[in-house]
Amino acid sequence: MEPLEQVTVLLTLMKRLVQVMDHERAILKSMRLDALPDLQDERVALAEAYEIELGRLRCSPETLASLEPHVRAQLHEAMRGFQESMTVNLQALAAAREVVERVLRNIGDSLARNTRALTYGARGEGGEVKATGQVISVSFDRRP
Secondary structure, eight states: OOHHHHHHHHHHHHHHHHHHHHHHHHHHHHTOGGGHHHHHHHHHHHHHHHHHHHHHHHHOHHHHHTSOHHHHHHHHHHHHHHHHHHHHHHHHHHHHHHHHHHHHHHHHHHHHHTSOOEEEOTTSOEEEOOOOOOOOOOOOOOOO
């Protein structure tokens, strides 16, 4: 493959990965988590292809050296933008994970507090109340 073709493939993969990560953040923001698995499959496939193409370029520095200076500059800028997008996406995923873990922890804590309540029976003897359901309020902000 010609050097310019290799760079074009890498640029195309980075562009598509950024689009996928942007879409992933939009899904997280809208709390439509059921749409994530398909998108994550595409992201994994693109990331693997990106690693392969980047590895090919790293193995042959002469390929990069043979490129026109403006093409190398374009590649450099694209890689910088790609890194920034990955950082933002990673932060969004970490924040979403923290929210989900906090909600699960609060639900678990609430259930644990209410499963073993003691009462007094009709004759004054102690007894355990069987666990009953409890209503908890949960609110999700879906505004953009």
